[in-house]
Amino acid sequence: MASGSPESEAARRREHDFFESNLRSAGVSIFVLLVANDFLADQRLADVEVACEYLKNIQNVSPPVGRCEIDPGETDASDVNAEIRLMHSIVLLGCHVMSRSPVPAQQTERFELLDWLKIRAEQAPVLEPLWLLASLLKSALQGNQNGVLVSEALGAVSSCNNQCFCPGLLVDTKGNVSAESLAVHLQRMSPSSPKLYTTTLVQRAIEQLHSPGISYDENLQRLSVKWLKSPRSDSTLNFENAPYVWNPQTELGARLHDVAWMLDEVNKTAQNLGYTLVDRWATGAIHQKFATGVGIEFVALDFLGAIPVKWQIRMFTSDDRSHTRFVQQCLASMRLPGTASWTPKTVRRDDEHEIKQALQSAMDDKRLTDLHTHLTGMGSREFWVEQVMEKLLPDVLRNAAPQAMLSEQTIGKLKEYILDPSPALDFATIAEKHCSDRLKQQLRGTKSDHWEQFFSARLTNDVVYSREVLLTGPYGYDPTNVVAECRTAIHPENALWLLEQKICNPHVAPTFSQAALHRVQSRQSKV
Amino acid sequence: MFNHDSQKFDHVVGITNSDLIAWMRFAETDLPAVKIQAKAVRAAIWNCFEMLGNDGCGASHADLLDYRGNFSPQFYPMRYAVKDPILQQQPIVYSVLMNHVATAYVRNGVSYAELSVSLKTIMSPCFQKYLAEDRVWPQLLIASYLRPYFHAKVPFTYRFLAGIPRTKAAFSKLNGWIRGARIQFEPHHCDVAFWSQRVGHCTKRTNRRCLISYFQTPSKNLSSLLQENSSHRFHQVSTGRT
Numbered sequence: 001m002a003s004g005s006p007e008s009e010a011a012r013r014r015e016h017d018f019f020e021s022n023l024r025s026a027g028v029s030i031f032v033l034l035v036a037n038d039f040l041a042d043q044r045l046a047d048v049e050v051a052c053e054y055l056k057n058i059q060n061v062s063p064p065v066g067r068c069e070i071d072p073g074e075t076d077a078s079d080v081n082a083e084i085r086l087m088h089s090i091v092l093l094g095c096h097v098m099s100r101s102p103v104p105a106q107q108t109e110r111f112e113l114l115d116w117l118k119i120r121a122e123q124a125p126v127l128e129p130l131w132l133l134a135s136l137l138k139s140a141l142q143g144n145q146n147g148v149l150v151s152e153a154l155g156a157v158s159s160c161n162n163q164c165f166c167p168g169l170l171v172d173t174k175g176n177v178s179a180e181s182l183a184v185h186l187q188r189m190s191p192s193s194p195k196l197y198t199t200t201l202v203q204r205a206i207e208q209l210h211s212p213g214i215s216y217d218e219n220l221q222r223l224s225v226k227w228l229k230s231p232r233s234d235s236t237l238n239f240e241n242a243p244y245v246w247n248p249q250t251e252l253g254a255r256l257h258d259v260a261w262m263l264d265e266v267n268k269t270a271q272n273l274g275y276t277l278v279d280r281w282a283t284g285a286i287h288q289k290f291a292t293g294v295g296i297e298f299v300a301l302d303f304l305g306a307i308p309v310k311w312q313i314r315m316f317t318s319d320d321r322s323h324t325r326f327v328q329q330c331l332a333s334m335r336l337p338g339t340a341s342w343t344p345k346t347v348r349r350d351d352e353h354e355i356k357q358a359l360q361s362a363m364d365d366k367r368l369t370d371l372h373t374h375l376t377g378m379g380s381r382e383f384w385v386e387q388v389m390e391k392l393l394p395d396v397l398r399n400a401a402p403q404a405m406l407s408e409q410t411i412g413k414l415k416e417y418i419l420d421p422s423p424a425l426d427f428a429t430i431a432e433k434h435c436s437d438r439l440k441q442q443l444r445g446t447k448s449d450h451w452e453q454f455f456s457a458r459l460t461n462d463v464v465y466s467r468e469v470l471l472t473g474p475y476g477y478d479p480t481n482v483v484a485e486c487r488t489a490i491h492p493e494n495a496l497w498l499l500e501q502k503i504c505n506p507h508v509a510p511t512f513s514q515a516a517l518h519r520v521q522s523r524q525s526k527v
Numbered sequence: 528m529f530n531h532d533s534q535k536f537d538h539v540v541g542i543t544n545s546d547l548i549a550w551m552r553f554a555e556t557d558l559p560a561v562k563i564q565a566k567a568v569r570a571a572i573w574n575c576f577e578m579l580g581n582d583g584c585g586a587s588h589a590d591l592l593d594y595r596g597n598f599s600p601q602f603y604p605m606r607y608a609v610k611d612p613i614l615q616q617q618p619i620v621y622s623v624l625m626n627h628v629a630t631a632y633v634r635n636g637v638s639y640a641e642l643s644v645s646l647k648t649i650m651s652p653c654f655q656k657y658l659a660e661d662r663v664w665p666q667l668l669i670a671s672y673l674r675p676y677f678h679a680k681v682p683f684t685y686r687f688l689a690g691i692p693r694t695k696a697a698f699s700k701l702n703g704w705i706r707g708a709r710i711q712f713e714p715h716h717c718d719v720a721f722w723s724q725r726v727g728h729c730t731k732r733t734n735r736r737c738l739i740s741y742f743q744t745p746s747k748n749l750s751s752l753l754q755e756n757s758s759h760r761f762h763q764v765s766t767g768r769t
Contacts (some may be wrong), residue, residue: 374643375621375687376610378628381577387627388613388620389572393544396617436530436537458538463616464528465609466541473608474571 397462531653532615544613547572575609578602614654621648621657629663629683637683644687658687 379388435443446454465473530537542550551572553565570583578586613620632640648654656662 375624375628375648376607376614376644378631378642379576379624381573381579383624383627384576384610384613385573388623389544390548392620392623393613393617394548396619397545436533436535439536439538442538459536460528460543462528463544463613464539464541465544465547465612466539469608469612470541472604473575473606474568 393463528616530615531618532647532651534653572609575606578606618654618657619662621654622662625658625663625685629685633683639684639686641686641688649687 442454528537528539529535547568550565551569554562554569556562556565566583570579570581573579573583574581578590580586580590628640628642632638644658649658
């Protein structure tokens with residue numbers, strides 16, 4: 001590179017042009033990588049400001065050609081070499097930025113990383129750029145417990161045409177970082193809480209992006225990017241892969257392999273389907289083809305634990321004759337990358353095959369097709385007791401109408417039906433419609449003037465477990481079938497007495513009929 | 528209390544949920560006598576929802592042997608007994624439960640599920656609305672303590688299957704139910720279709736019940752669904768295959 005011949009000058013000029021054309025996105029990525037690294041090294045905000053200033057003036061900075069080790073002979077127009085050169089540019093730019101950054105207190109660590117990057121850049125074989133980047137980051141993450149931040153930095157790689165989508169960091173088309181998004185970014189990466197990946201912060205970062213097409217589902221562990229329309233061109237729909245490394249579940253650096261491989265596969269799929277791709281690594285834009293009218297509508301990646309399991313790329317078309325409206329790629333159907341480190345894929349496929357075989361045999365032998373899980377049989381003890389009984393039902397009770405109001409409403413409703421002066425409606429007719437048999441019996445024994453008092457005292461919005469329910473559920477006693485098929489063969493009255501003993505307590509104020517209890521107890525004593 | 532199942536006011540002698548929970552919480556106190564009794568009650572209540580041991584801990588091998596391979600009374604009605612009054616008196620739990628189930632499915636990569644329900648539940652207008660999508664993916668109930676729980680609609684399709692006793696599955700009655708269900712579900716933006724093909728399939732095997740199901744397909748037009756299901760499929764029912 002130090003040669004001064006016209007060929008080398010021309011090659012350098014071509015390289016410079018190429019570098020300039022890709023400088024912005026490369027600078028953004030390495031900038032965020034540096035920001036992450038700064039915070040990993042517990043640096044101060046001044047470093048970020050320095051890097052930010054550098055980024056603002058990035059177009060005026062000459063590329064670090066003096067440190068470039070790229071063979072000028074490789075500067076042809078092929079895509080692979082161009083991308084390799086782009087990766088070299090990124091690495092070199094990173095080296096350049098790091099070498100120019102002050103703060104000597106952490107210089108040792110910085111230059112260790114610098115040397116490592118240089119070595120990796122020199123030794124890197126001809127790989128897909130994503131693989132190279134993932135390899136770099138994976139190696140960088142080794143021995144680093146806060147690798148999530150570096151992996152997050154990968155997510156900052158952005159489209160150079162539109163606003164950058166990265167964790168809390170907003171970069172415009174000129175590479176400027178907005179103060180608000182940087183503040184959010186810094187807050188998230190605070191040394192006091194290095195792993196602030198709470199939903200609140202994620203949502204706040206989303207709000208900073210001002211992008212209605214981006215949504216993050218915490219429960220689903222999915223971050224979706226929906227591009228309705230490109231702000232730049234009607235014919236281009238940009239997509240970014242930042243969410244896939246933004247997901248907290250990808251904090252393991254090794255998972256970047258998965259993500260990178262999937263991106264590569266999807267890009268290949270898109271190309272096979274006739275799409276035009278630019279920037280085949282980490283970010284990109286898929287140009288809508290006017291011939292077929294096809295564009296990207298929806299991009300999402302699902303995670304199962306820390307493993308990305310499904311990539312969804314939904315394509316739309318304005319032409320109904322187009323053969324593809326929706327493409328969904330799963331890991332199981334994707335090509336296995338030629339890497340020895342990727343063993344879980346094979347295991348998973350074998351497991352899936354075995355499970356399918358076992359299910360098929362079970363369905364053949366035991367006719368599982370007829371077996372459906374009953375809805376009310378779902379839910380664990382934690383769900384029913386700790387969430388429903390202990391929290392949801394009291395919550396509903398608190399938010400329900402007050403007892404007095406409820407009673408008034410009920411009385412009004414009953415009066416409307418029961419106390420109808422119309423001679424055609426007698427009590428039996430109306431009570432048949434709105435009261436159960438047990439309630440009718442109670443009302444028959446009560447004067448109609450006292451019904452309001454009766455309801456005021458007894459009507460409740462709370463769930464009431466009857467004696468029969470408590471006998472059946474907790475103690476396996478079926479009051480309707482005393483002898484057969486009951487676990488506890490016990491006389492009903494004895495069971496009631498047992499239930500009183502078990503459930504009722506002075507601390508809780510017994511709600512069963514004391515008279516019945518005494519009657520049963522007296523019978524017990526006689527026996 | 529008001530029983531949403533029967534849509535009638537009922538008089539029940541029992542214990543309220545608040546009292547029962549309060550009593551179960553005595554298991555955490557330091558009062559020895561009360562604590563022992565409350566622990567026993569708590570273990571019994573826990574056993575109403577899950578196959579556990581008598582002490583409320585995980586089921587031992589002996590416990591598993593007790594009911595392995597059988598629909599014993601320990602499974603039904605025991606494990607359903609306490610759920611019934613909850614669902615009958617607070618049907619909003621249907622929505623929460625459906626959301627909870629969908630969460631478990633979706634987080635494990637399942638996007639479609641069929642769940643059995645009782646015909647009474649599915650045909651009850653009161654319960655239907657709580658099983659509709661606008662209630663299952665609610666803005667109505669946002670409770671932070673519900674985990675896992677979706678607070679927004681997710682791409683998950685669920686279908687309910689309800690068994691009908693063969694002796695009661697007269698076509699005229701079935702047709703009336705279907706018509707009623709369609710009318711009832713329409714206000715909830717849930718079109719209804721019936722998979723009567725399954726009717727013939729199932730009756731071949733069990734010979735005692737047929738299945739009726741409805742789909743929740745808000746994206747489809749109701750009229751088109753009716754057309755799709757109006758001719759040959761119902762013909763199977765009318766020709767006596769059930």
